[in-house]
Amino acid sequence: MTGSRPLQTIMMALRCREKRLTCVGNITVSKVPESNMALSVLSIFLGLLLEVSTHGPTGIPRTTWKHQEVNLIQFTETGIFNYSILLLNEDTNVLYVGAREAIFELDMENISVKKNEVFWKVPEEKQTACVLKGKSRETECLNYIRVLQVLNDASLYVCGTYAFQPTCDYLSLQDFKLENKNEDGRGRCAFDPAQSFASVMVDGDLYSGTAFNFLGSEPIIHRSSPQMSLRTEYSISWLNEPSFVFADVIRESKNSPDGDDDKIYFFFTEVSVEYEFVGKLSIPRIARVCKGDLGGQRTLQKKWTSFLKAKLVCSMPELNFVFNVVHDVFILKTPDWKETVIYGVFTSQWGNIGLSAVCAYNMSTVDEVFSKGKYMQKASVEQSHTKWVRYNAMPPSPRPGACINNIDRLQNISDSLRLPDKTLQFIKDHPLMDDQVLPIGNGPKLIRRDVNYTQIVVDRVRALNNNVYDVIFTSTDKGVLQKAIIYDNEVHVVEEIQLFTNFEPIKTLLLSSRGKWLYAGSDAGVVQSPTAFCEKYLSCADCILSRDPYCAWDSEDNSCVVQDHESRKSNLIQNLNGDANVCPRVKYVSSDDYQKIIVKPRNAAELQCQLKSNLAKVVWKLNGTVLSVEDSRYHLLRGDSLLILSVSEQDLGNYECWSEEQVKSSSFAQLVAGFVLSFDLNVPSTTSDPTSTATTTTTPLNPVIQTEGNANTAESTLTSTSPGSTTPTTLPSQTETKLTPTSSTTVQTLWTLPIPISDVPNLETKDPSTEYIKSNNSNALLLLFLLFFILFLALMAYNCYMQFLPPPCLKLRAALLGSNKKAKPEYMACEAGLIEPIVEKTVQIEAHNQNGAQQKGLRDTGYETEPDCSNGKIPTTKHLEEPQESKDKPFDVICESQPIEYADADAPC
Structure with a gap:
């Protein structure tokens, strides 16, 4: 591993198996035990996962719509599921x-x-x-x-x-x-019902990817036809535990100059045969068969003679992270099949790392891999193992796996039954291509963290500038639908919608060809959703900043509408680069239109503000000056609303909630809500608690205004929405207020006004979210600290008394309690148990010790020992009186008669 790359790809990292070789990155380790190998792979993967989670790109939806905020149509029947x-x-x-x-x-x-x-x-x-x-x-x-x-x-x-x-x-x-x-x-x-499955009907014939037996251990790609039913060979090299996700037909025979055939493509994930790993490594595949295939005459009878498969690559090249599980595929077809684009959603098989990706592939690239790419073949290693390597020799003619074309017909090969056995045998042994299908741009179009994509559909939309854009709809396992647009090779996530309230996985997704409706199915039911929610954008700025190719701003009706190509109006405004300067300019708002908030001194006040864009940041101003959230008096609640603790006289004035959104090099500011905070000392307090909170309630606001640069040049009409109504109404002109934009760059000011639901008579209504302000936890914390300190002292005293602590503590104990006990040397208690007490010996031993020498204690070594003897019998005086032999011999065994044959044998005496 070198540089910032944690490894050279997981698949390429473990490609050696000869003599139990393990390749990790560029390092080859010989004969690595399986346990160490698993730990090495795990450590590498965890390092890679950390780097991907830290540096991997993401796509954040600009707008999030809850289920109850949008108009969705549902269908479900009682007792019916799935x-x-x-x-x-x-x-x-x-x-x-x-x-x-x-x-x-x-x-x-x-x-x-x-x-x-x-x-x-x-x-x-x-x-x-x-x-x-x-x-x-x-x-x-x-x-x-x-x-x-x-x-x-x-x-x-x-x-x-x-x-x-x-x-x-x-x-x-x-x-x-x-x-x-x-x-x-x-x-x-x-x-x-839990098995993966894919099928497509082509000219009355059903093509299916499924399992052929009850156990699901025999996967096949099958064609059910009254003329000729075909299937794949039952072989691991053809299909190895596949999980089918999608199948469709590409009409390549239409206007084909070489008389080519239509092809049916299957997409699935299977266990790899060409890569070696500590476990089963999954690989995303694309396979194809020819519509006119009739099988072979002798070889591959009633089997596909045109079956080929290749690897789909979806990875992050900068981090060498591979998404190796495909969940769904959508083919965006065009009149010219070579311009067809394949979109797929991928995840990784290793754990729930929460990364999903969308990759796109050109059909021309797929065709080049199958028609010109190299094949792979099996190679035996040490007579017990098979590896897959590239086949570099010239393949037989006609090309194995190719459909019958005009060149073949000139050679009197009008169908697959006339193909030579050499070609058929080659395709039987070489169904896997060595060349890989690389994505457009060599990387994913979209990557999301903490999201598991399940389904995908794509629509091609023509904008007002006559450019064509691909709109990607992806569903998740939490019942969420996301919409993204590809613009200038970048992906912008327009919005996400919660389709199902119970957050269940979306199992199928279907888009109408007219691009108006989208249908999602799950276990609980079916939901119908429009492809765009243009009416939810109440201002020209929001309509433009959404960058939704379905939506355009109608300057006459002052509404965001779905643009219709058949009846286009000249007054429609659309700019998919997000530049809201194209919107009409409107007049500033006077502070007289702000919502009045009256609060008692030293009370807390909450000013509610909610930004509609997830890409925007909130900026609060007091009398034109930006507030700092680091001030202990101000706190942001739920990210947007402002909480003021203990309102004093210096906190009074005009508060403004601004939404600032960055679009490329431009910054656009929008006034979302305005408040006038003041004291009313004449109103009697309804509570004696000085920490009571005054809150405000506002309806969704109507952003309508935008200006660029100098705010003094803006002149037009301000619109807002009355309570309970969605129709914009014109407010009377007010005195202009000049506010300085918060950005040093070109700032577009987009004004909105908060419209109160009703006049709140009791301005000291308490918000449960601010109840924590009332409590004083200092006494409780002090009591808790004292309790832990007393427990610590008691534990120290007990350990000191029981002599569990080091000698300095015991000396202190003796000084305090007057004990004569002395601290024992370290390990003294342990060594005491190892000393064997002196045992009174027999009369023979006493006779032996005539010189009065005292028998010393023996140290217990853990083994039972006996005095040396000639035959292992009970020692006698004779044995004790014999002179001791030199200790040159092994184990100090006295043995004269027979030598010791083995080192661990008993010494025969």
Whole structure:
């Protein structure tokens, strides 16, 4: 690891396995134990995660709308769950919803209007059989609709899990009833409702990515066709535990000069076969098959001869952080298929790190990888292990995995049944491409922290300047919808909307082709949302600063409207770079229009202000001077509102709440609320508590004004909203007040006025959020400190008395208590237990010690020892009188008869 990069990518970091080699970054460690290897990888990943969390880019939504703040239409049925399949037919203005054991036909303009419904339940005997296989009767052994495709103008093709026995049927649109044909759904629909699944209907043939068996251990990409049904080879090199997320068709045969075929693309995440890791490493994939594929004549019979797959790369190159799990994909199609753009949402598989990314890919790049890229092949290592390496030799002709084109037809190869076995055998052994599909710009379009994206749809919008912009809608696992726009290779998150009140994951997202409505499905129901909330922006400045390509400011009606390309007006204003200087200028506001706040001396007052933009910062002014929040008298509540503690005479005056928002090099200031704080000594106090709080209540304000540079040059009309009304009304002209902008750069002042709901007679109404001001915690803190100090002294005294403390404490104890006890040397108590007391010996030992020498105590070494003897018997006087041998021999064993053969053997005597 060098420089600021924590590692050279996780996938490339662990690519060695020969002789248990482990590569970490650029360092190769040989024969690393698995435990040490896991710790090394964990430490590297934690370091990488710390750097990504610290330096990784983010996208903050400018505006946040709560569920109750916007107009949303919902549909739900009692007892029905899992609304996870949506199908839109804009020709008939119908939205079809597939749920658990039910299919609904709704009005796409208002989904709360139900036109038809049909229920498809599982018979009791099939439920019982499902339960006997170990599944749940209440959840798993039901029929979850997983396929809902248009077969023709008269019928839909539907498939369900059907209690782990996938079944398909036809739904007649004339009477909205099932035809009860009950076809076998294996290979067309998933067994398990929790399994991943993707399908698409192409010219009457159903292409599905699913599992083919009950256990889900045999994944396939299958085509169900009356002419020729095909599937993938059951091999790890073809599909290795895939999780399918999306499938769609790209019409490449239209106006194709080389007679190419249409292709069906599948997107999934699978376990890697080319990279080696301590665990299962996930890799996002894109795979394709040709629509006209008929399988092979001898090799790959009834199998795909055009199946190829490649890796989708979505990473942060500056940090070498890889997003290796794809959750959803949307293909933004164009008349020329080469200009088609693929959008996908990705996360990382390692833990819940809370990072999500959106990456975009050009279809031309995908086609180049499959048509010109290198293949990968297996290579045996030490006869027991297989690695995947690049195949550098020339592939056979025709090119393996390619669709039949005019060049092949000139060689008398009109379909895949005529392909040579050499080409078919090559594609059977080499389905994986070595070249990778890189994203546009070599990095993500959008990265968010603490967000897990689940679904994505993209709309292409033409703005008033005739430029085309991609608007990205992403949903999260918390029921939130986010909208972002790509402008000058930058992403601006316009807004986020809470679609579901219970914060449940959004499982499906559908956008109407007209770009007017967006539909989201979850376990609880379906929500219909407009693609833009232009009417929520009450001023030209907010409308422009939102940078929403759907919205434009109507200068005649003084409202933010959805711009319509068919009936464009000349008075519409739009500027997606966020420069609000294009808005009409309006007149300043007199302080007479500010809200009057009367408070008693030494009381607390709260001035309520709420900024609409998450990108703006709040600035409070008192009589034109910016207040410092570091002053102990002022506190910001909930980030915006101002709390004044113990109002004194110097706190009286005009308070203004400003919203300052930076857009590139320009700064725009907006007056959100204004207050006049004064004393009323004639009003009797309703409370004896000097810390009572006076609060204010304001309605959402109407920002309408903007000027640039010198505020004295602004002249126009000020508009505001009356209580309970959303229609702007004109206020009478007031005396101008000249206020100095808070920024040294070019500042645009955008004025608004607070409109009180009603005159509050009792101005000393208390706010629960300021009740903490009344309490004095100094006495409680002092008592708590004294309690802990007394406990500390008691604990010290007890340890000193029990002689648990060092000698200085014991000397102090002896001096105070008059004890004659002396401090013992360190470890003396421990050594005492190691000394063996003197034991009275037998008469033989006494005879042996004739010189009167005293037997010394033996130190206990933890082993039982005996005096040396010749045969291990009880020692006698004879043995004791024998002279001691020299201690040259091993273990001091006296042995003359036989040598010791082993070092740990008993010495035979």
